[in-house]
Amino acid sequence: MWPFQTRLPPVETEVHARNALAPQREFHAASHGVRNQAKALFGPNSDQVAAPGLKKKAERKSPVRVGRAAEARGE
DSSP: OOTTTTOOOOHHHHHHHHHHHHHHHHHHHHHHHHHHHHHHHOOOOOOHTTTTOOGGGGSSOOOOOOOOHHHHTTO
């Protein structure tokens, strides 16, 4: 080990990692709150919901049922 490298006990490294990720968590929580607030204020199918990067409810693909005959043919 080089003299400038010091080993920290596992608890201290965990604390340093947690402190280093704190701003990232705060940013994620804030952006998540903005998205939820946009859905609550304007509705799930508005242009304001699409602005922060979410899909509108109408843009989502609806599920398609496949019958047994189609499954047997391999479709």
